Amino acid sequence: MxxxxxxxxxxxxxxxxxxxxxxxxxxxxxxxxxxxxxxxxxxxxxxxxxxxxxxxxxxxxxxxxxxxxxxxxxxxxxxxxxxxxxxxxxxxxxxxxxxxxxxxxxxxxxxxxxxxxxxxxxxxxxxxxxxxxxxxxxxxxxxxxxxxxxxxxxxxxxxxxxxxxxxxxxxxxxxxxxxxxxxxxxxxxxxxxxxxxxxxxxxxxxxxxxxGTFQEELNSEPPIFGVTTPLRSWNPLWANVQFYVQLAEDARRAGAWRDKLRIWFMPTGWRPEDVADRYPLNKPDLSQFRKFEVPLSRLQQVYVGGQFFLYTLLGSYLLSNGEALPWPALVLGWSWVASGLFVFGVALENRSVALKLEGLRLAANLPLMALAPMVGLWQISSLGWAVLLTYTLLSAVAVYCARGHVTPLADS
Structure with a gap:
């Protein structure tokens, strides 16, 4: 169980x-x-x-x-x-x-x-x-x-x-x-x-x-949490591929084929010598450590938090019904969740494209909802359509009203 x-x-x-x-x-x-x-x-x-x-x-x-x-x-x-x-x-x-x-x-x-x-x-x-x-x-x-x-x-x-x-x-x-x-x-x-x-x-x-791998927490050394190659992003999709991308880049840059293959299985942090020389990685100085932060208004935080809560419900539905749902329904449900979480990550980073992506996400809800019964994800009633349309309309109004109160950061 x-x-x-x-x-x-x-x-x-x-x-x-x-x-x-x-x-x-x-x-x-x-x-x-x-x-x-x-x-x-x-x-x-x-x-x-x-x-x-x-x-x-x-x-x-x-x-x-x-x-x-x-x-x-x-x-x-x-x-x-x-x-x-x-x-x-x-x-x-x-x-x-x-x-x-x-x-x-x-x-x-x-x-x-x-x-x-x-x-x-x-x-x-x-x-x-x-x-x-x-x-x-x-x-x-x-x-x-x-x-x-x-x-x-x-x-x-x-x-x-x-x-x-x-x-x-x-x-x-x-x-x-x-x-x-x-x-x-x-x-x-x-x-x-x-x-x-x-x-x-x-x-x-x-x-x-x-x-021999035990270490007690020391009063003299308060833990500083995180990784030595910081994510510096709020995007869950990038979080899952960040280090794979770094390894793939180092493998591509390596001169020797042996290094291109063995980098994947070497001890963590190992890099080919030629790559390390040409593309050094700067590790942060913990004495100057500052947490990654992006300025967000309270309105932005509340909006993204509320939208994320709804996607948590969608994820919970998939989790509780996963055994009974057909494969196409699971693929559609996963794609729906993953795309939404990506957009929320962009919004939390205050990217200049955040409002456009949020508009596309809201617009995509309607065709996705129409497709859901066809693949066996769920059946939707007239009340369900009314709820979805109301949610989409209210969200669109909130996004429109927020546009004048948001100062997007330049994409890096």
Missing amino acids: NFILYAVPFFFVLIAVELLADRWRRVSNYRVADAINSLSTGVLSTTTGLLTKGVGLVTYAFALEHLALWRLAADSVWVWVLAFILYDLCYYWLHRMGHERNILWAAHSVHHQSEDYNLSTALRQTSTGFLLSWIFYLPLALVGVPLEVFVAVASLNLLYQFWVHTRHIPKLGWFEWFFVTPSNHRAHHAQNLVYMDRNYGGVFILWDRLF
Whole structure:
């Protein structure tokens, strides 16, 4: 059973609780654009997963059927305990290699791009991790962990990791020795040199203590969150391809064919010598660190936030009905969500084309809604059409009225 679907409402309730805690403590761990960007990558990841989850499940099922050394019973408590522990060990190595190899970091870096640290960061997930992550979980298939048990413990592992993405919980004494906590996971998300590439466990921090990758959060070294090659964008699509583009550019520039191929599998940060000499990357000075920020009016923030909320509902509909929807419906739904999130990212960056793209997005809603019943996404009633037309009209009026209050930044 995949427990994530049932947990989504609780995620948002806990985010609201954290916002109240921020207000009560008079701190600010949230910025509107950063939170929307994190949640956008989460929505994009879950909807992309509807199209790609077969990669991991099919390969696992194949390995279970043809390569398993034993057949374990799904109704045994000990099988569940074994699977839960073994899954976290496999996750540790996937997570560690995700930091230590270029091609895996290209996928995993999405989760680390936020320069804030809050519960919305936990939902900031990659859309391309499915390409290689399945390899690391094959040991569970080899020992005969049933598919339904594998899916369930994977969900439980991910659920556990949600609560550790907060700055409101201090160190937890003896618990720190055995389990991943907010404190040791804050260290994991920091870009300070002392914290770099540490604390990879999902549930158990014991793996890090065992394999020499543990680092305690230090009072003398407050974590600075983010990545050493900053995203500097609020666009969830660019967030997912940023490092792939950098690798592809370096591969194209490399003089030797050997370097063009091996750059993908070398340790994170490795670049061909000729490329590094001609195209040096300037790493930011953490002593001068400033978070990425784009000036936005309150009206812009409210508008984008409201539109994003509606797309969250669309993503939730796809997630809850994904098993029953035909493939063309999932493709249409994903395209609808992805294009909208792209436009919102452009708006949050205050690009000069933002208003034009928003107008095109609103205009596209009508033909998309007309196409939806044809591919089996949903049926729309007369009331539904009235609601859509009203929403589109009100949004268009809001965009028209906002145009005089927005000062777009020049596109870089």
